[in-house]
Amino acid sequence: MAEQKTVTFIITRQDGPDSAPYEETFHIPYRPNMNVISALxxxxxxxxxxxxxxxxxxxxDMNCLEEVCGACSMxxxxxxxxxxxxxxxxxxxxxxxxxxxxxxxxxxxxxDRERMFDALKQIKGWVPIDGTHDLGPGPRMPEKKRQWxxxxxxxxxxxxxxxxCPNVNDxxxxxxxxxxxxARLFNSHPTGEMNKSERLxxxxxxxxxxxxGNAQNCVEVCPKGIPLTTSIASMNRATLVQSFKNFFGxxxxx
Amino acid sequence: xxxxxxxxRRLHSLLGVVPIGLFVVQHLIINHFVVYGExxxxxxxxxxxxxxxxxxxxxxVIYLPILFHAILGVYIAFNVPTYNNKSYxxxxxxxxxxxxITGIITLVFIAWHVYQTKVQVALGNVELDYNLMADILNQPxxxxxxxxxxxxxxxxxxxxxxxFCVHWGIAQSPRAQQIVTYIxxxxxxxxxxxxxxxxxxxxxxx
Numbered sequence: 001m002a003e004q005k006t007v008t009f010i011i012t013r014q015d016g017p018d019s020a021p022y023e024e025t026f027h028i029p030y031r032p033n034m035n036v037i038s039a040l041x042x043x044x045x046x047x048x049x050x051x052x053x054x055x056x057x058x059x060x061d062m063n064c065l066e067e068v069c070g071a072c073s074m075x076x077x078x079x080x081x082x083x084x085x086x087x088x089x090x091x092x093x094x095x096x097x098x099x100x101x102x103x104x105x106x107x108x109x110x111x112d113r114e115r116m117f118d119a120l121k122q123i124k125g126w127v128p129i130d131g132t133h134d135l136g137p138g139p140r141m142p143e144k145k146r147q148w149x150x151x152x153x154x155x156x157x158x159x160x161x162x163x164x165c166p167n168v169n170d171x172x173x174x175x176x177x178x179x180x181x182x183a184r185l186f187n188s189h190p191t192g193e194m195n196k197s198e199r200l201x202x203x204x205x206x207x208x209x210x211x212x213g214n215a216q217n218c219v220e221v222c223p224k225g226i227p228l229t230t231s232i233a234s235m236n237r238a239t240l241v242q243s244f245k246n247f248f249g250x251x252x253x254x
Numbered sequence: 255x256x257x258x259x260x261x262x263r264r265l266h267s268l269l270g271v272v273p274i275g276l277f278v279v280q281h282l283i284i285n286h287f288v289v290y291g292e293x294x295x296x297x298x299x300x301x302x303x304x305x306x307x308x309x310x311x312x313x314x315v316i317y318l319p320i321l322f323h324a325i326l327g328v329y330i331a332f333n334v335p336t337y338n339n340k341s342y343x344x345x346x347x348x349x350x351x352x353x354x355i356t357g358i359i360t361l362v363f364i365a366w367h368v369y370q371t372k373v374q375v376a377l378g379n380v381e382l383d384y385n386l387m388a389d390i391l392n393q394p395x396x397x398x399x400x401x402x403x404x405x406x407x408x409x410x411x412x413x414x415x416x417x418f419c420v421h422w423g424i425a426q427s428p429r430a431q432q433i434v435t436y437i438x439x440x441x442x443x444x445x446x447x448x449x450x451x452x453x454x455x456x457x458x459x460x
Binding site: 075078079102164166167169171172174204205206207208210211212213214215216217220221227229230232233234236237238239240243 | 258263334335336341342344349350420421422423426427428
């Protein structure tokens with residue numbers, strides 16, 4: 001039998017939330033068109049490292065396998081992205097995998113994205129329509145605006161923008177680009193617009209929109225191509241107008 | 255106070271342009287009088303030093319704004335970021351890092367520059383005139399220290415103008431931000447020229 005071609009993976013591992021990270025190398029049998037997830041599955045099938053020692057299988061998170069859920073995001077060769085969409089043939093070797101350590105690491109490549117959901121709570125990233133009786137249909141949205149808003153709605157809370165952002169880390173309270181862009185999305189919705197100022201107030205709280213340092217990595221790395229920096233600048237303007245309304249007074253301040 | 259961090263960040267951004275940015279440009283332009291000769295420089299410097307309410311102007315237009323901008327700036331540069339230019343080597347990410355480096359250089363320079371000129375004049379060790387600066391700038395170390403610092407300060411100002419336009423929601427679309435980039439690059443070269451020309455002029459001898 002011909003020699004089996006292999007791919008080398010160097011993986012940053014961590015046994016638990018409080019343990020120290022370490023690197024482990026694996027040689028994985030190559031198959032054409034394999035992605036990073038299928039390589040991790042090979043390790044799961046046969047958890048033996050490059051020294052031939054039996055080890056624990058590398059843990060990771062995944063769900064949709066088609067780059068719409070965001071669960072499998074990790075740092076691949078230094079850049080945060082989804083591992084399902086990372087084809088081994090297109091990667092420099094050895095392939096280096098690491099968790100997105102802007103977030104607390106749970107184990108190996110699994111991280112806890114809680115802060116992103118807290119951020120969505122801070123900016124009230126939803127349209128409140130629940131009540132005790134039927135309020136009837138809301139205002140209609142122009143088709144052109146719907147198409148525009150659809151681009152912003154593609155956010156899957158994957159965390160890649162937060163990982164790439166130099167201002168997001170365990171020392172800072174900055175909520176990150178994703179939530180700021182969501183505030184813009186819901187503020188442009190005809191019904192969501194009715195609670196516009198509540199979201200802007202959220203953006204003016206600690207860790208809000210001015211925590212941005214304009215490094216603009218977010219817009220470069222966003223797998224969905226969301227215009228995050230435009231959203232941030234837009235919310236900069238909107239919060240400014242809101243603070244003028246709050247201070248000088250306005251009948252439209254809500 | 256409500257929204258304290260938000261208010262501080264807005265104030266930081268505003269003070270960087272008005273009055274600090276204006277002051278820096280004004281200071282470099284006044285210094286540029288040296289190009290028209292020693293007399294011309296001394297006249298301009300004396301005019302500035304004899305402005306009415308000069309102490310109040312200095313405190314409220316220069317010292318307090320710079321102090322606030324510097325203190326919050328040091329916090330922003332050291333306590334917040336994880337610099338990641340190696341992994342994400344994009345243009346704006348480099349500008350982000352350089353903005354923080356040049357900010358620190360500016361702070362060190364200002365501290366030294368004030369000690370070397372303002373404090374020494376106040377102590378009566380030197381006279382505020384052409385010779386004070388010519389003596390300093392004819393020492394090679396200080397010549398290069400001033401050249402590097404002026405470039406760093408002007409970079410910090412020009413790139414800060416760009417950030418100001420984004421932070422205040424003036425330049426929102428990528429196109430607008432791109433054009434503001436071109437304009438601020440222009441500002442960088444023009445103001446740098448004024449500053450460097452002045453420094454070199456001092457070393458040419460009267």
